[in-house]
Amino acid sequence: QSVLTQPPSASGTPGQRVTISCSGSSSNIGTNAVNWYQQLPGTAPKLLIYTNNQRPSGVPDRFSASKSGTSASLAISGLQSEDEADYYCATWDDSLNGPVFGGGTKLTVL
Amino acid sequence: QVQLQESGPGLVKPSETLSLTCTVSGGSISDYYWNWIRQPPGKGLEWIGYIFYSGSSNYNPSLRSRVTISFDTSKKQFSLKLTSVTAADTAVYYCASVRNNWFDPWGQGALVTVSS
Numbered sequence: 001q002s003v004l005t006q007p008p009s010a011s012g013t014p015g016q017r018v019t020i021s022c023s024g025s026s027s028n029i030g031t032n033a034v035n036w037y038q039q040l041p042g043t044a045p046k047l048l049i050y051t052n053n054q055r056p057s058g059v060p061d062r063f064s065a066s067k068s069g070t071s072a073s074l075a076i077s078g079l080q081s082e083d084e085a086d087y088y089c090a091t092w093d094d095s096l097n098g099p100v101f102g103g104g105t106k107l108t109v110l
Numbered sequence: 111q112v113q114l115q116e117s118g119p120g121l122v123k124p125s126e127t128l129s130l131t132c133t134v135s136g137g138s139i140s141d142y143y144w145n146w147i148r149q150p151p152g153k154g155l156e157w158i159g160y161i162f163y164s165g166s167s168n169y170n171p172s173l174r175s176r177v178t179i180s181f182d183t184s185k186k187q188f189s190l191k192l193t194s195v196t197a198a199d200t201a202v203y204y205c206a207s208v209r210n211n212w213f214d215p216w217g218q219g220a221l222v223t224v225s226s
Contacts, residue, residue, distance in 0.1 A: 045216055050214075
């Protein structure tokens with residue numbers, strides 16, 4: 001059971017916009033920045049979004065994210081087949097005194 | 111630019127100790143926290159712990175009694191030891207660096223299977 005809650009799956013057709021939610025609590029998302037990671041099949045996770053809504057260089061602006069209260073969300077617009085991957089949210093948890101991850105959301109491009 | 115590479119045995123017997131090493135290339139070792147993260151087959155990510163080059167460390171409470179992470183500054187390597195392993199410890203083990211509160215970059219991962 002993950003500290004952060006994500007839907008196990010999401011899907012969309014090419015060109016669509018999809019969102020993935022991440023729910024936490026006051027000890028994690030409520031007080032700390034959220035980061036998102038993309039894990040393509042058979043590869044290591046890669047940083048996708050940092051500090052709630054910042055994109056590292058090289059990440060397309062189709063990817064955006066936000067945080068409000070104890071929840072965060074990742075949005076992917078103009079969905080492409082190459083976006084099919086697992087997506088994880090993560091943040092620091094003050095109660096556990098360590099980083100925590102969401103359970104991951106498997107995105108399928110139909 | 112920091113690059114990370116895991117190495118170690120891919121098969122460990124139950125009750126024995128899992129040992130992995132992560133070799134760091136590029137970057138300054140004093141600028142980062144050095145982490146281990148694991149992912150059981152078909153499951154999500156679990157943070158194991160981190161070490162700073164000075165030796166200070168922090169571990170996931172759920173694994174603290176079995177985990178030791180150490181750093182060899184001369185070799186620019188940090189290591190993971192997990193004792194008394196069971197089948198539940200079968201996973202891909204990743205090393206990853208943290209400089210500004212996010213994991214980046216990650217190593218490619220090393221699959222460790224616990225089986226007799």
